[in-house]
Amino acid sequence: MTAPIRIALQKSGRLSEDSYQLFKACGIRFDYGTGKLKSVSSNFPAEFLFLRDDDIPGYVEDGVADLGIVGENVAVETGRNVSTVHRLGFSKCRLSIAIPRGDAYNGLSDLEGKNIATSYPNLLGTYLAGQGIKAEIHEISGSVEIAPSIGLAEAVCDIVSSGSTLLSNGLKEVETIFRSEAIMIAYPGLVAEKQTLLDQLLFRINAVQAAKNNKYIVLNAPNDAIPAIAALLPGMKAPTVTPLATEGWSSVHSVINENAFWENIEAIRAAGAEGILVVPIEKMIN
Ligand code: ATP
Ligand code: MG
Structure with a gap:
């Protein structure tokens, strides 16, 4: 019997529901939302692990999971050695720099020497280096948008979708540095039988995506x-x-x-x- 393909999904968050619905639309049944960390599909050789999204690229790099669904922002930020096998088109958002609404902004050079708070130090660091801007990056793990109002930073770099969180924190978006959507990542050294299961899965995902469009x-x-x-x-x-x-x-x-x-x-x-x-x-x- 073929060993099941192991798929890491976000346990609960902005990727979860669409990830679960994608497998459902592909006709792959499994239980989720029961509080369990693992679930085996009843009709496809797949096993699901429910994890925090930040941990998924590491599990896939190590081969503990064969596949994972994460935001591209997280995949790039963690810098893990994983293959991107499919773009999934949901959880679309952007990573943007924002500053207090009342501050003037004439371009990136205004950020020179400033403190910028973010949970994405690598993406931000790469972007600023590419633009030739030197700024202090303060890594914080959450509630980035309150950093300016408590005097921790003069700017933030955070995930934006509608912009309403920025607005309610008195901030305005001034630069978009990265556009993200959910992607499927894979362990780069999949054995042939797991690769076959991945191909079957991608065939189904393509059929579902084509139908939707x-x-x-x-x-x-x-x-x-x-x-x-x-x-x-x-x-x-x-x-x-x-x-x-x-x-x-x-x-x-x-x-x-x-x-x-x-x-x-x-x-x-x-x-x-x-x-x-x-x-x-x-x-x-x-
Ligand atoms: P976890 O508890 O698993 O660590 P989290 O709080 O880090 O979750 P979420 O807020 O659930 O993460 O976001 C997961 C991913 O969804 C983000 O990395 C990003 O790719 C995407 N995302 C975040 N915010 C939005 C949004 N407002 N709209 C659409 N997609 C988003
Ligand atoms: Mg997370």
Whole structure:
């Protein structure tokens, strides 16, 4: 029997729910949220470890876990030797420098010689060095955004998504230094059978991600409008066209990228389409 592939996930935090939902969408069942540190899938050779996100790159580097899901910010900050095998598109955020709202800002040189508080000293240090700025980096592990108001630092470098935390702490964002999303990382020395399991998993993840970005579209149109409509439907292949019971009309079925849909829908209607249905796709295999 194949040894299960071991996957480290964040126990509870901003990555957890989307990570669990991803495996669920891939048809891989396991228990989580029970307070246990480990769970074995009932229908795929996988074992899940629930950890703090900061610890995941180290476990994967050491091969204690074969795979892990972490924010790219954490993967880069920890500097561990792991392979990035897939970008997952959730937990998107940015790492930014912020200063008190009332302070003037004319550019990075304003940060020269300043104290900057952050939980990301490596990412910040690399960025500042690349820009030729010398500043004092104060590493603190949490509540970075209060550092200026208690006199610990003149600026902060922290994770931002909507910016509301910065705003409520009287700060303004002045530089974005890194953009992050959840990524899947792997132990670089996976044995062949684990690599096979990873490939099976990535096949499923790709099918789930492709489905999410595409919609199934069904519409009715007069036959003479079909060439114009087909040109606006960049589907998997050519659209399927079947005759309707009404003489001279057909039903057109296709798959359309969500973004292309909003760009093209007006034109599709103007070309003569009626009764347009847009349906979510559960899985999509190319
Ligand atoms: P842990 O207890 O596991 O150490 P944590 O408090 O360090 O958790 P979270 O706040 O749960 O971490 O964030 C985990 C990851 O989610 C971050 O490293 C980042 O990649 C991403 N993230 C953080 N804040 C946001 C946000 N506001 N929106 C979207 N993604 C975010
Ligand atoms: Mg953490």
